[in-house]
Amino acid sequence: xxxxxxxxxxxxxxAQSAVSGPDPVPAMTPEELDAFGxxxxxxxxxxxxxxxxxxxxxxxxxxxxxxxxNKDVTIDMTLTAPGCPVAGEMPxxxxxxxxxxxxxxx
Numbered sequence: 001x002x003x004x005x006x007x008x009x010x011x012x013x014x015a016q017s018a019v020s021g022p023d024p025v026p027a028m029t030p031e032e033l034d035a036f037g038x039x040x041x042x043x044x045x046x047x048x049x050x051x052x053x054x055x056x057x058x059x060x061x062x063x064x065x066x067x068x069x070n071k072d073v074t075i076d077m078t079l080t081a082p083g084c085p086v087a088g089e090m091p092x093x094x095x096x097x098x099x100x101x102x103x104x105x106x
Contacts, residue, residue, distance in 0.1 A: 027069045036103065040065055040073065043097040047090075049080055056094070073098055 028036065044057040044065075056062060056077070064076040075094060079087055086093070 028067075028071075033067060036067060036071065036101070037065065039101045039103075040067070040098060043101050044075075044094065046100075047093050047097050050086055051084075052080065056090075071103065 041057060044062055045055045047056045048054065049056055049059060049061070052059065059080070061079065062075060062077050064074075066074040068074075075098075077090075077094065079090060084090070
């Protein structure tokens, strides 16, 4: 059982006009991407499986973390078992943890 959690940064700006389109987002440097990735991993390590006292990152429940240039984050993850009692809550727990990463959420 695999779960995709897609998280987009919050924006205080008004929606862009359909005619002009959004401003292009400059790509992150490799150093910025590494730093941002490390912060995401640290945030993921704060989420624990309630049945096992190990964080979901160390358990191997996180398969992939993709970061777009605008810092949209897509996480491919799974659960410990198909009948996991927190199956409905775990994606929200991951989302809330990622929102704590500096430079992503306000």
